[in-house]
Amino acid sequence: xxxxxxxxVRARVVLQQCLSARLQTKPTEQDSxxxxxxxxxxxxxxxxxxxxxxxDMIPKMVNTLLNMKLCETxxxxxxxxxxxxxxxxxxxxTLGGKPKGRGMQYHGNIGKEDGQKLYASFVSQCENELSxxxxxxxxxxxxxxxxxxxxxxxxxxxxxxxxxLMEF
Amino acid sequence: xxxxxxxxVRARVVLQQCLSARLQTKPTEQDSxxxxxxxxxxxxxxxxxxxxxxxDMIPKMVNTLLNMKLCETxxxxxxxxxxxxxxxxxxxxTLGGKPKGRGMQYHGNIGKEDGQKLYASFVSQCENELSxxxxxxxxxxxxxxxxxxxxxxxxxxxxxxxxxLMEF
Numbered sequence: 001x002x003x004x005x006x007x008x009v010r011a012r013v014v015l016q017q018c019l020s021a022r023l024q025t026k027p028t029e030q031d032s033x034x035x036x037x038x039x040x041x042x043x044x045x046x047x048x049x050x051x052x053x054x055x056d057m058i059p060k061m062v063n064t065l066l067n068m069k070l071c072e073t074x075x076x077x078x079x080x081x082x083x084x085x086x087x088x089x090x091x092x093x094t095l096g097g098k099p100k101g102r103g104m105q106y107h108g109n110i111g112k113e114d115g116q117k118l119y120a121s122f123v124s125q126c127e128n129e130l131s132x133x134x135x136x137x138x139x140x141x142x143x144x145x146x147x148x149x150x151x152x153x154x155x156x157x158x159x160x161x162x163x164x165l166m167e168f
Numbered sequence: 169x170x171x172x173x174x175x176x177v178r179a180r181v182v183l184q185q186c187l188s189a190r191l192q193t194k195p196t197e198q199d200s201x202x203x204x205x206x207x208x209x210x211x212x213x214x215x216x217x218x219x220x221x222x223x224d225m226i227p228k229m230v231n232t233l234l235n236m237k238l239c240e241t242x243x244x245x246x247x248x249x250x251x252x253x254x255x256x257x258x259x260x261x262t263l264g265g266k267p268k269g270r271g272m273q274y275h276g277n278i279g280k281e282d283g284q285k286l287y288a289s290f291v292s293q294c295e296n297e298l299s300x301x302x303x304x305x306x307x308x309x310x311x312x313x314x315x316x317x318x319x320x321x322x323x324x325x326x327x328x329x330x331x332x333l334m335e336f
Contacts, residue, residue, distance in 0.1 A: 014331055046329075068270055068272070069272075092331050097333075152326075153327055153328055155324070155325050156325075157323050159321055160320050162262050163263055164265050
């Protein structure tokens with residue numbers, strides 16, 4: 001049993017299934033168009049690290065999340081690795097919010113530098129897991145991700161988001 | 169301090185801000201097109217009730233959720249009521265999932281009949297709050313919602329979902 005915003009929770013993840021999803025990775029600028037990270041069918045992982053999160057928890061997190069049977073098929077549910085589907089990782093510090101009055105506070109969130117490292121490690125280990133499982137012939141299947149600390153302009157299309165919460 | 173999936177949590181809510189969102193309320197059938205509930209700018213509320221949830225907790229939930237300052241403006245954050253924005257309520261029993269092995273179990277979720285009543289009450293109290301606050305001239309602002317127990321085919325367009333978790 002873990003506690004919401006308590007010291008025992010080191011990472012919070014919200015999972016949604018998608019038919020497609022796109023995340024802006026670079027906004028429109030005077031001389032360039034916006035850039036997007038895009039996936040087709042697969043899973044969106046919104047992730048937030050709390051103070052106390054460490055590198056050694058990432059392999060188990062990645063393994064658990066990519067192997068959870070949350071993707072619908074004609075014959076039941078399977079994992080995003082087995083589907084096989086793509087993964088869009090969205091850094092989402094707001095998930096660490098704790099209400100105070102009518103506002104949210106984020107005092108439990110990890111510092112920016114440590115968070116950035118854990119996020120990079122999480123993305124890279126997702127990429128490794130997916131590339132080990134998914135064969136080269138399935139080139140459209142990939143891990144895409146947002147930029148830590150930036151605004152996450154997201155467009156999502158689902159056949160039912162089937163939203164789950166997981167804490168580590 | 170509340171516990172994830174523990175007996176003290178009676179409702180779990182995930183909130184996302186949107187530029188627009190649409191939810192299928194009736195699938196395509198042989199003789200009719202799919203029907204959608206649609207909002208423009210506002211907030212998507214994914215909601216799940218656990219065993220032990222009761223009618224008397226709904227007014228406080230609605231009041232808290234609609235008054236939390238989670239909507240971005242040029243000068244900071246304001247509530248969906250003050251924005252004013254619309255609300256899309258999505259019943260999402262999967263939020264009650266507790267991992268067991270590679271699958272999810274939903275033993276903590278409230279029964280269907282009680283859940284349906286609480287959901288209807290939640291939606292209706294959101295409608296009341298919004299109609300009290302938002303003037304008639306702002307007719308595009310409304311509460312829309314999915315059908316309890318059905319598949320929630322959702323399309324979401326955000327300028328940053330700003331995802332928050334709240335438990336009651």
